[in-house]
Amino acid sequence: MYAALITGKDTVELREFPDPVPAEHGVVVDIAFCGICGTDIHAYQSGREYNPAICGHEWSGTVSAIGAAVRSVGEGDRVVVSVASACGACAACRQGQAGYCQQAFLSAVGRDALAPAHGGFAPRIAVAAERVVGTNTGLTDEQAAQVEPATVAFHAVRSSHLRLGDVAVIQGGGPIGLGTMQWVRAGGAGIVIVVEPNPQRRALAIELGAHHAVEPGAVADELIKELTHGLGADIVYECVGRGFAVQSAVDLARRGGAMCLVGLPDEEAAITVGTWLVKEIRTTSSLAYVREEFEMAMGMIADGRVVVEPMHSSTVGLDGLEAALADLASGTSEQVKVLVDPNL
Known part of the structure; x- marks a missing residue:
């Protein structure tokens, strides 16, 4: 064999x-x-x-x-x-x-x-x-x-303290990100946004129930500000699994917001500690x-x-x-x- x-x-x-x-x-x-x-x-x-x-x-x-x-x-x-x-x-x-x-x-x-x-x-x-x-x-x-x-995505959402009506952002439109997005919707989020560079995956995110699917960068930043009156997302799920995406998840969250780390980077992740402190970010991480x-x-x-x-x-x-x-x-x-x- x-x-x-x-x-x-x-x-x-x-x-x-x-x-x-x-x-x-x-x-x-x-x-x-x-x-x-x-x-x-x-x-x-x-x-x-x-x-x-x-x-x-x-x-x-x-x-x-x-x-x-x-x-x-x-x-x-x-x-x-x-x-x-x-x-x-x-x-x-x-x-x-x-x-x-x-x-x-x-x-x-x-x-x-x-x-x-x-x-x-x-x-x-x-x-x-x-x-x-x-x-x-x-x-x-x-x-x-x-x-x-x-189930990996289910565990992440279940342990993230998602609240009814939250504005939730999912970074990454791969299988884990798209699964997380669906569990977030099932869990009662008010607005669900997927941030993903690939246009085919963005289209699939909309098909599966995301309210918005946008490319990363300025477009995502502006949309989230618009939808939250400038505050930022209530919770961001990092499903990209790359080091740079850890800080970007926190950047998209509001003060007093939350970040759930789901993706597993191979490389070290550089973070701006001051942003985490000023925003008082609540963080959960999820494995399996x-x-x-x-x-x-x-x-x-x-x-x-x-x-x-x-x-x-x-x-x-x-x-x-x-x-x-x-x-x-x-x-x-x-x-x-x-x-x-x-x-x-």
Whole structure:
């Protein structure tokens, strides 16, 4: 069996692995689709060391084998990858901080005991049974492969203290930004503005429910001032994942406003501390999600409150992964969410 791995700057390799077998508490899943994440794009661009277990961590599929101790799922069940539930025994759990469970975090970053040597850019994968969730019957495999990034956005908005009627700005119109925008609307924001340089993504933002979608810079600055009587946005979600965008998010917020950091920059971020202090910016940051949010997000996608299908712009096979990554990393791509079908 061959799996695709990002092994260096601008480098994707197909490496051969033995056919996976389930551990006692594990399962083997036949992959239907695996999404290309911003993390994959950053790794491809930078060449920085990259944990192979999360090289393709947005997948859906069907259980084809289970370990002797597994009772939570069975062969033939449609599943989607998630983080493990809180263990209840680590230091964080014992202190009542189950949302920061150390074992669940290790599973989120592919460092748990049953983490595989590759991710979902492969026909099959063996993972811990606690990592998979039964797919909502109302979802297709294509939709299910987009639940993971949608839940990342859900967690960010849920933890950001968004208030009813807020003027909310989302920096970045990629899959995370467009997901965040939809959760912000579902959460009751009064005016939702997406700031995105790509015109195709701006058009998609409007299609998915944004009130305004504008290019960054003076145009965005003036629009936000106009809509807020010169005050600035109540809350800004930074979903670009580039260092320069951290300060720009604060610049767009009003005094006493908030900024939620969702994107993960590879580089250092230069900030103007005085602006943060003068504005008394309330800041939250968000990484991944907790298991209960995965179920919540999947249900709301299934009932149509959040829509993922329009973000799915193309599908490639394993042999098309490198070209897709190069396109997405170019900064000029018209793609939004590219899914990989390892069976093509």
